[in-house]
Structures are given as structure tokens and as C-alpha cells.
Amino acid sequence: MNILDKERKVRELESKIDDLGNKEMSDRLKLEIENYKQTTMTNLTPWDRVLLARHQYRPTAKDYIEYICDDFIELKGDRLFRDDKSIIGGIGTINGNVVTIIAQQKGKSLDENLKRNFAMPHPEGYRKALRLMKQADKFRRPIITLIDTPGAYPGLEAEERGQGEAIARNLLEMSNLTVPTIAVIIGEGGSGGALALGVTNTVVMLENAIYSILSPEGYATILWKDASLASEAAEVMKLTSYDLEEFGIIDRIVKEPLGGAHFDRTLTFQNTKKAILEELYKLRKLTGEELRDTRMKKYRNFGFFQRFNYDNL
Numbered sequence: 001m002n003i004l005d006k007e008r009k010v011r012e013l014e015s016k017i018d019d020l021g022n023k024e025m026s027d028r029l030k031l032e033i034e035n036y037k038q039t040t041m042t043n044l045t046p047w048d049r050v051l052l053a054r055h056q057y058r059p060t061a062k063d064y065i066e067y068i069c070d071d072f073i074e075l076k077g078d079r080l081f082r083d084d085k086s087i088i089g090g091i092g093t094i095n096g097n098v099v100t101i102i103a104q105q106k107g108k109s110l111d112e113n114l115k116r117n118f119a120m121p122h123p124e125g126y127r128k129a130l131r132l133m134k135q136a137d138k139f140r141r142p143i144i145t146l147i148d149t150p151g152a153y154p155g156l157e158a159e160e161r162g163q164g165e166a167i168a169r170n171l172l173e174m175s176n177l178t179v180p181t182i183a184v185i186i187g188e189g190g191s192g193g194a195l196a197l198g199v200t201n202t203v204v205m206l207e208n209a210i211y212s213i214l215s216p217e218g219y220a221t222i223l224w225k226d227a228s229l230a231s232e233a234a235e236v237m238k239l240t241s242y243d244l245e246e247f248g249i250i251d252r253i254v255k256e257p258l259g260g261a262h263f264d265r266t267l268t269f270q271n272t273k274k275a276i277l278e279e280l281y282k283l284r285k286l287t288g289e290e291l292r293d294t295r296m297k298k299y300r301n302f303g304f305f306q307r308f309n310y311d312n313l
Contacts, residue, residue, distance in 0.1 A: 003048035004055075006040045007259055041258045044208070047231040049240050050216060052208040053187045057262040059269070061088065061103035061146040064186060067269035068094055068276065072101065075132060081161065084125030086117045086149075089132045091141070095277060100136035102129045102197060103146035106187070119188075120153040123166035126196050130170050133177060142180040142280055145197040150215060152193030167196040174199035175296055178288030182279050184272060185209045185241075185250070186261075201295050202279045203249070205241040206272070207256040211249070212239035249302065252279065 013033050017026050044052075052058070065072055069092035076083040089102040104121065107113035129145075136143050152163055174181065174197075181200035189198065189211035205211060212219075216230035219237055244250045254271050257264035283291065 001040075002051060003041065003044060003260075004051050010037060010259065037258045045231075046234040046237070046240050046243075047216070049208045050210055050230075050234050052260040053210045055260055055262055058187055059261055059265050060108065061105045061148055061186065063265065064146055064184075064269060064272060065092065065101060065103065067266075068092075068273045069101070070094065070096075076128070078124040078127035078131060080127060081124045084117075084122050084128060085115055086119050086121045086153075087125035087129055089129060094273065094280075097142070097277070097280060099142045099144050099280075100132055101144050101146070102132055104149040104194075104197065106148055117153060119149045120151060121149065121193060121196075122153050122155075122158045123161045123163045126152075126166040126170050129197060130166075130173055133170075133173065137177050137179050140179055142182070142283070143177065143200070144276060144280075145181075145183045145200065147183055147185045147189045147194045147197055147211075148187035148209075149190050149193045150188050151190035152196070167192045170196040171199055175299070176292060177295075178292050180280060180283035180286070180291060181295070182276060182283070184254075184276065185211050186272075190215060199295070199299060201283055201291055201298070202251045204252045204254060204272075204275050204279060205244065205250045206254045206261060206268070207241050208260050209241060210239045211241075211244055212237050 010033060013029065013036070017029055065088075072090055072092035074088055074090040078084070086104060087102065088105050089100070092099055092101050104119045105116050106119040107116045133143055152158070152167060154163075181202075183198045183200040183203045185194070185198075185203070185205040187206075187209055188194075189205075189209065191212070191214050194211065216233040216237060216239075217227045220229040220233040221227045223233070238244070238247070241250065241253045245253055252275055254268075254275050256271075257267050261268040286294065
């Protein structure tokens with residue numbers, strides 16, 4: 001039984017509470033539900049976390065922005081082709097801190113997902129993001145990115161307009177920014193589509209988010225020629241927040257309510273806001289050069305290449 005099956009059972013039990021008409025029995029059922037959640041919604045498998053990261057009712061980037069920011073002004077367009085609605089960005093304030101926020105936005109319905117291209121950016125989306133980052137660097141505003149994408153859009157038109165170059169340009173330019181940068185992985189963090197917003201000083205990840213080179217389905221298709229083995233692929237891909245924290249790929253995990261972020265959105269937003277402010281406070285102590293140098297060193301030391309001393313280059 002996966003996490004979605006367990007959630008359905010919880011929802012069924014919760015729907016019976018109002019029909020009981022007896023406070024004592026209702027309280028007893030509520031206690032049973034909490035006990036059930038405690039025993040079945042802990043120690044989740046990697047595939048459970050994949051399902052939660054993709055959950056239909058999981059909060060989207062706009063939900064986080066609306067809760068976390070005191071105010072937010074959206075800025076649109078890449079000044080080259082068009083405005084890509086899969087990425088939203090602008091200037092906001094968080095407890096008096098003026099920041100630039102850039103986020104990948106999923107839809108809450110089929111129509112909105114089609115409008116947002118299922119949060120799979122075209123190159124103009126990454127160019128819009130880069131425009132806002134360079135603006136933030138010029139005016140000394142910290143940058144916060146919210147990552148939630150299956151990956152960059154792989155269509156013909158995206159390739160014609162330079163998808164690979166747009167992603168590579170973001171990786172290069174983000175490395176050289178001299179303002180505090182924080183990435184928050186709130187759902188799916190897929191491949192270069194996520195990394196194009198993820199080269200930051202600090203990477204924060206929600207507990208049930210995922211971050212990987214490709215989807216479990218893609219991994220299973222390439223390795224075993226069978227996409228139905230996605231759950232097995234998730235077990236070996238090391239894509240969960242706990243795996244990535246152990247490897248040093250991410251810096252901090254934001255706890256989620258039992259059952260996932262959608263079970264208690266307010267608590268999730270509060271935990272995320274607290275993490276952002278605490279990390280921002282740490283980064284503000286560094287100079288622009290220190291921010292750039294520590295960021296570069298962080299990414300150069302990933303993986304097996306950490307044995308090499310890049311400081312001598």
C-alpha cells in the first residue's frame with residue numbers, strides 16, 4: 001500500500017466523523033485517525049515521496065509566495081521572445097527584507113497546467129529568470145528561487161530557441177552572482193530544468209520533495225527498458241531529501257506535516273518561511289566576493305571530485 005492509498009483511507013475515516021453525531025465517538029475516531037497516520041505515514045519509501053512531491057493538492061509556488069511575502073510585484077518577459085508562464089518572478093518583501101523571487105509554477109487544474117506547460121520552462125523562461133537575477137545583483141537584492149519542475153521542456157521549438165544554451169548560461173551567471181542566493185525545492189526538482197535555478201549559496205528542500213537527474217520513469221526506461229519499474233528506480237536513485245542531505249547536495253530539510261505538505265499547508269508555509277529567513281540572516285554576513293567564492297567552492301566539491309584541491313587553480 002503506497003502513501004496515496006493510505007491517504008484515501010484517512011480521508012474516508014475523516015468523512016465519517018460528521019456522520020457520527022456523537023462527540024465521544026467522534027473524538028475516539030479522531031484519535032484513531034491520528035494513530036493510524038503516526039504508524040503508517042512515517043518511514044516513507046522513496047516512491048512514496050515521489051508521489052507526494054507530485055501530489056495534485058501539493059502547494060504550488062504561488063501559494064508559498066502569497067503566504068511568505070508581505071507584498072509581491074510580478075515582472076514578466078525575457079525582452080527577447082515572450083513571457084513564459086511556467087516561471088514567475090518579481091520583487092517581494094519577507095518580514096521587511098526586499099528580495100527577488102523566481103519560481104517554477106505548476107497549475108492546479110488541467111487548463112492551468114496547459115497554460116503553465118506543466119511547469120516545464122522554455123528557454124525564454126530561463127532568460128526571464130536570468131534577467132531578474134542580474135537586476136537583483138545590480139540592486140543588491142537577495143535572490144530566492146522556488147523549484148518545482150519535472151524538467152525543462154524538451155520540445156522542438158524549445159531546442160530551436162536554444163534550450164541548452166539558456167540553461168548553461170544560467171548555471172554560469174548564477175555562479176558569479178554577488179548577492180545571497182537561496183533555492184527552495186518545494187516539489188519536483190528535475191534535471192537541468194531545476195538546476196538552472198538551483199546554483200545557489202544555500203539549497204533548502206522540503207522533506208517530501210525530490211531532486212534528481214531525471215524522473216524515476218525515465219531512469220527505469222533507460223536502464224531497464226521498462227517505465228513500470230519506476231518505484232524500483234526511485235529506491236536506487238537517492239533522490240530524497242534525506243539522501244541528498246547525507247551527500248551534501250542540499251543544506252537543510254524543511255519538515256512537512258504527516259502525510260505531506262497538503263495536509264497542513266499553513267504549517268508547511270511557516271516552516272519554509274522560517275528556514276528562508278534563518279538562512280538569509282547567515283548569508284547577509286558575507287561580502288559579495290565571499291558569497292561568490294563559497295558558492296563556487298560548494299559546487300566544485302560535489303561528488304568524487306572533492307579529492308581535488310581547486311583552491312590552487
